[in-house]
Amino acid sequence: MTSSLFRGRPRRATGHIGVRVGHVLLGGVAGAVWLVLPVRTTTAQDPVPVPAHEPVATARADGASTTDYVMPLVAVAAAGALGGYGYVRRVRRSRSRTTPGMVSTAPPPPSPVDLERQARAALVLADDCVRTSDEALGYVDGGDAVAAAVRTAGTELSAAFAIWRRYEEGIPGEDTGRRQALVGVVGRGTEAGRQLDAAAARFDAAWEAGDALAVAEGRFRELAGRTGGVAAVLTEAGERYGSAAVAAVLGYVEQAKDRLVFATGRLNQARREADSGDGDGFRRGVRAAEGAVAQAGVLLGGVARLAAELRGAAALVPAALTGAEAELAGVRAAASASRLSHADTVLAAVREELTGGPYDTLDALRRVVRAVEGAGGGRSGVIAAGAELVARSALGAADDFVGVHRGAVGAEARALLAEAWRAAPPDADRLARRARELAGRDVRAHGNPYAGEAAHESGLAGAVLGGVLLGEEGDGGPVVTFGGPETRARLG
Structure with a gap:
């Protein structure tokens, strides 16, 4: 973009610069010749008689004639004129072209x-x-x-x-x-x-004012002592309600142990760093152990919570069946025949499951609730209580999974889960289950870049998958602590 000072100048004025410089050149050459060459009068006789012994042309003591300087002076004048012409052209080009210093070019907006x-x-x-x-x-x-x-x-x-x-x-x-x-x-x-x-x-x-190491070690010991009992609870729930009922938490006890193994190494590291006076190393070790212990608690708590929810659903299913039949009787006049037929089929299948051996009580309760809702009922009473229980279970399961696998879970699953927390129970159940499904897909697609035997034995792979470490380096990278993007990796 041309400067405004030059934008208003008439173009024909700049077009004659070459002619003007040529005039200057010729004028300079003529002036030099006029100053140097001897000038004679046009009259026939000299106004002052010249002695016969004196030469017509003046001579310098060194023998050089003044005519010897004509050509050098002409060359100097020509060089000066050409230099001036070149300078004028450079100025014109610098003023007419766009440069970063004169015009700021903003980057294109993102697509x-x-x-x-x-x-x-x-x-x-x-x-x-x-x-x-x-x-x-x-x-x-x-x-x-x-x-x-x-x-x-x-x-x-x-x-x-x-x-x-x-x-x-x-x-x-x-x-x-x-x-x-x-x-x-x-x-x-x-x-x-x-x-x-x-x-x-x-x-x-x-954090510095408290005894962080003692707190982390105390929680570590408490969770380590719980792992055996939680594993027994999981086995019992699988035998009582079927393997499908506990499929969502299979492997959670092993993952919790993995986090505790990682915490053990970091707590030992923290003690060594404290003894050597390395305050930064101490903080890194304790904070990494805190994150791993917290996730071990989530994993073990998820197993215990699911077992309790299965027991609660088992107690609620018979009452839900009775309440569902009562609600369907009240809406038969207004509901469509196809929806009523579907609801009756679902209720009959659930009643059959009650006497057919182990079954997934949460899934059975969910089907009863949805059947009644599909027919236009389920807004109060035992059906509403059942809807709240299954929604709470789905929300907790999805939130636990995302939290302990957040190193791999993407935005879609998290956004669905966030919406599920805001939704009413029937929608919350559906959204949370879908979020859990998407999060599992993300984890499978992510894989495990820390799959070596050493990483497994030290718990490093689980710590990176859980977001305890950023996973930016071969050793797992910086530990993640309290803070936003600018401060969460401040411990290095």
Whole structure:
């Protein structure tokens, strides 16, 4: 873009610069010749008689004539003129062409695909930060300000997930609105992280003031003592309700042991670093152990909770069948024949399961609830209680799975889970189960880059999969602690 000072100049004026420089050149040469060459009068006689012994042309003492300097002077004048002409042309070119210093060229706006990628990354990062910070709060009393920062970050994250879900559903429909929605997702996620970053220093002060190592070791010992009992509970539940009833938590006890093995190594490391006076190494070891112990607690708690939910569903199924028949009787006049027929078939199948041996009580209760809802009932009484139980179970299972596998779970599963927490029980159950399905798919697709024997024996693979370590290096990378994107890896 040409400068405004030159944009208004008439182009024909600049077009004659070469002619003007030529005139200057010729004038300079003529002036040099006139100054150097001797000038004679046009009259026939000299005005002053010249002695006969004196030469007509003056001579210098060194024998050089003044005419010897004509050509050098002409060359100097020509060189000066040509140099001036070149300078003028360079100035014209520098003023007429666009340069980075004169005009700032903004980068092109990101494409919709790039914006979607940024939004997904922002959701995953913010969710990881909120989950990690919430886990870390369980080890320290950081005060109301730190807890408030985690709550505020969670609120921002929920809003970001809500915008994303509407975007996925095609709302808004116009391109400009959709771009703004994606920008809003990124902005909300960034604000969630900023809240946690701002509270990181206060958390660190509270953590330093307590006895973090003693707290982590105490919880480690408590969970290590529970693993045998939880494994027995899982075996009993599988025998009583069938293998399908406990399929969602199969392997959880082994994963919990894996996290505890990792915690053992990091706690031992922390003690060695404390003895050697390495404060940073001590903090890294304890914080990594805290994260692993917290996830071991989630895994073992998930098994125990599912067993309790299966027992509760077993007690509720008979009453739910009775309540379902009563509700169907009340809607038979208004409901369609096909829906009533489907509901009757489902209820008959569940009644048969009650006397046919082990069965998945949660799944049976879910089918009864859905059959009644499909016929237009189920808004109160035992059916509503059954819907709440199955929804709570699905939400807990999905949240546990995402939390202990967050190193591999993507944005779609997390967004569905966030929506499930906001939904009414029937929708919450469906959304949470779908979120759990997508999260499992993500984990299978992710694989395990730390699949070596040493990584397995040390628990490193599970720690990276669970997001305790960032997984950026061969040794698992930095430990993740309380904070947002700018501070969560501050321990190195």
